[in-house]
Amino acid sequence: MIKLIYFDFNFWRIDILRLSLAHSNIPYKFESLVRNEWPKNKKKFPFGQLPVMVLNKKVFSHTHSLARYCAKKAMLYDENEIKILVIDQVLDWANEITNLIAPSIRAAMREKNFEKSKKLRLAFIKNDLLIWFSYLQSLFQKSSINGQFFTDKFSIADITAWRVIYWFTSGHLDMIDKTFIDKLPDLKKFYENINNYQPLTKLPEFKAITKN
Secondary structure: OEEEEEEOOOOHHHHHHHHHHHHOOOOEEEEEEOHHHHHHHHHHOHHHOOOEEEEOOEEEEOHHHHHHHHHHHOOOOOOOHHHHHHHHHHHHHHHHHHHHHHHHHHHHHOOOOHHHHHHHHHHHHHHHHHHHHHHHHHHHHHHOOOOOOOOOOOOHHHHHHHHHHHHHHOOOOOOOOHHHHHHOHHHHHHHHHHHOOHHHHOOHHHHHHHOO
């Protein structure tokens, strides 16, 4: 059985794996680590990162690699080379925008330097927020024919895009005006459609993410 390990909070890197497997009724185990215990456990994991997957007593790492594996197992990937490129671009986009906002998060959480965090967050909002979400909307517009899913059938691309949009519009990120999505009408419509996509919204994993 697949075992997934991550910290004791929801985040898109682990959530897209869990949602993919749960969507297709693939059994898995989930183990959470308390964040303040991470420093003493970090060296136990490949690349010193989470999430990881334990499979056949071997440990595997890196979000994109794990996402592809889970998506393939769950029939949420694709065999068409062009559609694979679309899916992989969404996964890479999620990682890129996370890396862009990460310095402002680290400054507050690790350094406890809230003034630095504020400056970094304002710079992100000014220089990156709308630009990077407009990149995602543009990819959706170019790749989706039915206007519902990125590759015209539900895939991990849709799970990933939804999860990151949820993160940025949830109100949990300081100084991010969650109404920014209103400036991206096609992306907002996509997000609202996924919010009402019953095969996903019925899952306990989905409900756990959206309960707050």
